[in-house]
Amino acid sequence: MQSKNNWKAWLYLAPVLILLSVFTFYPLINTIGISFLKNYDYMTQTSDGFTFENYAIVLGLQPYRYMPIPDEVTGELVQTPMYITDVVKFAIPNTAIITFVTVPISILIALAMAICLNSITSLRKVFQTIFFLPYVTNGIAVGMVFSVIFAGNSGIFNAIFGIPEPNYWINVSADWGHGMFALCFYIIWKSLPYKVLIFLSGLQNIDNQYYDAAKMDSAPKMRVISKITIPLLSPQVLYITITSFIGAFKEYDSIVGLFGTAPQTSPSRPNNMLTIVYYVYNTIGDNRVHYGSAAAVLLFVVILVFTVVEMQVSKKRVHY
Amino acid sequence: MEIRLKNLTKEFPGDPKKNIPDTVAVDNLTVTIPDGELVGLLGPSGCGKSTTLYMIAGLKNPTSGEIWFGDQDVTNLTPEKRGIGLVFQNYALYPHMTVYKNVAFPLPNIRVEKPRFYRSGEPVLDENGNQVYSPRKLTKAEIDALVRSTAKLVQIEEYLDRKPSQLSGGQQQRVAIARALVKKPRVLLLDEPLSNLDARLRIQTREEIRRIQKETGITTVFVTHDQEEAMSICDKIVVMKLGVQQQIGAPQEVYNDPHNLFVATFLGTPPINVFKGRMETDGVYIGSDKVLENTRGYKPGPVYVGIRPEGFIFGGDRSEFGMRVENVTVMGRDILLNASNPACTKPLIKAELSSEIKMEVGDVRCGIRPDKIYVFDGETEERLYL
Numbered sequence: 001m002q003s004k005n006n007w008k009a010w011l012y013l014a015p016v017l018i019l020l021s022v023f024t025f026y027p028l029i030n031t032i033g034i035s036f037l038k039n040y041d042y043m044t045q046t047s048d049g050f051t052f053e054n055y056a057i058v059l060g061l062q063p064y065r066y067m068p069i070p071d072e073v074t075g076e077l078v079q080t081p082m083y084i085t086d087v088v089k090f091a092i093p094n095t096a097i098i099t100f101v102t103v104p105i106s107i108l109i110a111l112a113m114a115i116c117l118n119s120i121t122s123l124r125k126v127f128q129t130i131f132f133l134p135y136v137t138n139g140i141a142v143g144m145v146f147s148v149i150f151a152g153n154s155g156i157f158n159a160i161f162g163i164p165e166p167n168y169w170i171n172v173s174a175d176w177g178h179g180m181f182a183l184c185f186y187i188i189w190k191s192l193p194y195k196v197l198i199f200l201s202g203l204q205n206i207d208n209q210y211y212d213a214a215k216m217d218s219a220p221k222m223r224v225i226s227k228i229t230i231p232l233l234s235p236q237v238l239y240i241t242i243t244s245f246i247g248a249f250k251e252y253d254s255i256v257g258l259f260g261t262a263p264q265t266s267p268s269r270p271n272n273m274l275t276i277v278y279y280v281y282n283t284i285g286d287n288r289v290h291y292g293s294a295a296a297v298l299l300f301v302v303i304l305v306f307t308v309v310e311m312q313v314s315k316k317r318v319h320y
Numbered sequence: 321m322e323i324r325l326k327n328l329t330k331e332f333p334g335d336p337k338k339n340i341p342d343t344v345a346v347d348n349l350t351v352t353i354p355d356g357e358l359v360g361l362l363g364p365s366g367c368g369k370s371t372t373l374y375m376i377a378g379l380k381n382p383t384s385g386e387i388w389f390g391d392q393d394v395t396n397l398t399p400e401k402r403g404i405g406l407v408f409q410n411y412a413l414y415p416h417m418t419v420y421k422n423v424a425f426p427l428p429n430i431r432v433e434k435p436r437f438y439r440s441g442e443p444v445l446d447e448n449g450n451q452v453y454s455p456r457k458l459t460k461a462e463i464d465a466l467v468r469s470t471a472k473l474v475q476i477e478e479y480l481d482r483k484p485s486q487l488s489g490g491q492q493q494r495v496a497i498a499r500a501l502v503k504k505p506r507v508l509l510l511d512e513p514l515s516n517l518d519a520r521l522r523i524q525t526r527e528e529i530r531r532i533q534k535e536t537g538i539t540t541v542f543v544t545h546d547q548e549e550a551m552s553i554c555d556k557i558v559v560m561k562l563g564v565q566q567q568i569g570a571p572q573e574v575y576n577d578p579h580n581l582f583v584a585t586f587l588g589t590p591p592i593n594v595f596k597g598r599m600e601t602d603g604v605y606i607g608s609d610k611v612l613e614n615t616r617g618y619k620p621g622p623v624y625v626g627i628r629p630e631g632f633i634f635g636g637d638r639s640e641f642g643m644r645v646e647n648v649t650v651m652g653r654d655i656l657l658n659a660s661n662p663a664c665t666k667p668l669i670k671a672e673l674s675s676e677i678k679m680e681v682g683d684v685r686c687g688i689r690p691d692k693i694y695v696f697d698g699e700t701e702e703r704l705y706l
Contacts, residue, residue: 209412212379217426217503218400227425231416319416 143257631692
């Protein structure tokens with residue numbers, strides 16, 4: 001019976017398997033393959049054979065080219081090795097900062113908002129809808145709105161917080177710090193609705209009796225939140241933590257939304273808003289796919305390690 | 321701590337748009353629960369007994385009426401200020417905490433009074449010369465001692481490191497009682513404490529509750545729909561029906577002297593046999609059998625006659641009541657008789673008698689013990705005393 005109907009099962013699975021193979025498995029394996037090819041040419045699909053060089057160059061362990069630079073003493077042109085790529089200089093630190101700043105802050109804010117929303121009784125549905133609206137709004141449109149908020153010297157952000165002029169956030173002469181602040185602000189704002197939604201649904205699943213029991217035991221509000229609400233919400237917190245870390249590591253569209261087509265605050269500071277995924281995307285255009293593949297594989301490994309660590313930590317801390 | 325409920329009423333507003341009428345869950349309830357007693361609120365589901373309990377706890381606000389603990393009016397006090405231990409129907413143990421942490425949970429919230437002293441060692445006195453106290457938290461050692469002594473009281477010492485999910489229903493129940501008792505509340509409330517346990521555990525746990533209550537001497541109110549449970553451990557029971565209190569008293573008193581048909585039918589296993597009868601000028605009749613004299617001159621009319629299963633006398637010289645024995649079950653010490661009579665409101669009459677009496681299937685006549693037969697008005701269902 002079981003073996004007889006096997007082909008039927010495969011038939012049902014076929015559409016998904018075909019789509020997954022074409023768009024996920026093949027690209028995944030191909031990316032790993034390309035990341036080990038020296039001087040891979042995307043157009044002609046040729047290369048100079050197997051190498052670890054791509055990884056070394058992306059990580060700045062090996063010079064990516066030699067530049068004739070005049071020697072300080074003799075003035076002779078010396079071929080100097082260049083190590084620091086934009087990946088090392090911008091993409092890795094930017095990605096790390098985006099991840100470790102936006103994820104914890106947005107989770108804390110979302111948790112606070114969800115707990116507040118859950119404790120109001122009147123107009124809850126209205127507020128829930130309002131808080132969820134940003135999620136269904138187009139990311140690029142939101143990015144444009146934010147680029148207006150942080151625009152030039154007369155942006156709303158400066159006006160609201162009464163920040164003395166001149167103070168540029170994302171363009172003209174804005175430096176890395178200002179750009180990164182605006183970017184993190186935007187990413188946190190954009191990621192809140194989904195988190196609030198998940199936390200709210202988790203909160204509504206917590207049996208009211210626990211709160212009644214805590215009330216009978218005269219537990220203060222903060223103790224109820226820290227000892228009862230958050231532990232009972234831990235499955236949702238774990239889910240949100242893992243997915244937001246993955247999402248933040250892959251940050252790309254927010255930069256496009258906020259800074260436009262070039263990942264920089266001003267033309268005089270090229271690539272200073274670069275992230276790893278943005279770099280990967282750029283390599284496709286400049287026929288440096290082997291470097292992009294190496295960066296993508298590195299990112300994949302980092303995300304994998306993070307997720308495994310989170311799952312291990314969760315075994316002790318998450319209560320289903 | 322004596323608990324007094326004065327004209328307590330709870331209404332749940334309906335929704336006129338959806339044609340849902342207002343519901344009166346508890347109607348004008350006045351009860352005094354004496355200090356140190358175990359009192360059962362007894363009634364079928366939906367009779368307002370749990371609502372009453374939650375109003376005593378402060379988790380529900382009464383629509384009108386007052387709740388007094390001793391000489392303190394607590395009607396408008398929030399639950400945390402009432403000093404109550406509440407055991408929920410499904411225990412509401414925190415699933416992520418060990419038994420120890422569950423039991424210890426109420427303790428850090430407690431403040432005990434600490435006398436204040438000047439640095440010189442002299443006590444701080446107020447303008448009337450009384451010692452000034454300031455609140456302080458319990459120390460870790462005090463918390464530990466309290467948790468362990470309470471765990472010992474309810475016999476869960478060996479489970480302190482486990483999570484609630486690793487415990488059986490009866491053990492969870494005891495943890496819940498420990499959590500309610502650890503803060504030394506003035507009143508212990510139990511909401512259907514035995515409903516989630518199997519039959520054997522139920523008998524064991526109810527003895528346990530009785531023992532703990534006697535050991536601590538705490539005023540305890542517990543809610544149940546199981547009359548056997550209430551009868552077996554309560555000092556006093558309050559029988560309720562549709563939010564209205566029917567009768568209050570010691571279990572045996574209520575059983576022997578029911579004030580109305582509802583109370584008579586609700587108490588006792590097997591339940592009381594109810595017959596449609598007639599009040600005549602000379603006596604009470606079931607069919608053509610005259611079972612009682614009308615000694616008080618009640619007006620003729622329809623009545624209900626209740627006879628407890630143990631109220632039938634066979635083998636004596638009395639033969640005022642006739643019925644047809646359908647089958648006889650000998651259960652060791654007792655005989656359980658299933659019989660029929662056209663006036664009975666149920667298909668079968670249940671009778672219990674000593675196994676020394678020989679019974680056979682067929683028509684039979686018997687006597688009725690006068691203290692086991694009750695007459696109720698045919699309309700109001702109130703007791704007619706004869």
